[in-house]
Amino acid sequence: MAKILIINGSPRKKNTYGLLKRIEKEFSGDTIEFINVSDYDVKACVGCEQCLRKGVCHINDDATKILDKMVEADGIIIGAPVYLRQIPGNLKNIFDRGCAWYHRSPIVGKPIFFVTTTQVTGTKSLMSYFKDLTVQWGVIYAGSINKTLFNLEKPYKIKKLDKFKKYSNKDNIIKYRPSMKQIFEFHTQKVLASEILPLDKTFWEEKGYMDKPYFYTCRINIVTRLLGYLYYKFLQNIISKNKTV
Incomplete structure (x- = not known):
């Protein structure tokens, strides 16, 4: 129920x-x-x-x-x-x-x-x-x-x-299969959490999201996982460079 x-x-x-x-x-x-x-x-x-x-x-x-x-x-x-x-x-x-x-x-x-x-x-x-x-x-x-x-x-x-x-x-x-858009949004939020807002970082670390390809265990094929990871590293690199300027 x-x-x-x-x-x-x-x-x-x-x-x-x-x-x-x-x-x-x-x-x-x-x-x-x-x-x-x-x-x-x-x-x-x-x-x-x-x-x-x-x-x-x-x-x-x-x-x-x-x-x-x-x-x-x-x-x-x-x-x-x-x-x-x-x-x-x-x-x-x-x-x-x-x-x-x-x-x-x-x-x-x-x-x-x-x-x-x-x-x-x-x-x-x-x-x-x-x-x-x-x-x-x-x-x-x-x-x-x-x-x-x-x-x-x-x-x-x-x-x-x-x-x-x-x-x-x-x-x-x-059994759920998130879309590529959902995967990219997840990694965008992950970067914001890890690099921008301290409160977000604490929340994401407590939830265990930082080391995951998505919020929860579900169906994500290897190509989608890889693209999500590369997208995350790309955004992280951009923010890191801006911090040093």
Whole structure:
């Protein structure tokens, strides 16, 4: 039995909310928590970088409550309507407040599934942003269900959720095959941790990431491993040279 967190990122409880509620029924055998971001007081990030440099946020609101729920879940489903080819501001505030996760992700290896709604267009741009988030967080992009007003009520393919269900079981993570983009992002973060931010270095060393080809044991072929290592050494060399200038 997996613990699934469903996040409705819409300020309203209409189309996106309704679609998420339909999807919720597919997990009757699991423990489900359904939250609406609009029910929480989440202020905008002010860019002070205290979370990066000191590991704390000085803003006293509900952002940490939602971020903690994401950490505790085995799998996360995030729903959002398209707002000018992007996500609503209240949901963006959550992600911005988790800025440190790019450097020290506490949700590595969790599957994330996305649900989007739009009147007609904008889904591609929104999904591009969502996919970038999964790479930066070190999580597994487990697919999406994308609807417009023209097909909102039509049934979705249940098999779209298969990958999400598979990786909600932690034992299956060893079967995952990260993309080249994920490998390169991992090594970019590793260089930042080893050469730039002391807090990152401590975190990465404690997690044992420094000596690994990726965050966790999974399927990485020898060519991908080699390219990742060469990319890491290339970045490390550039930073080392800049330090001596």
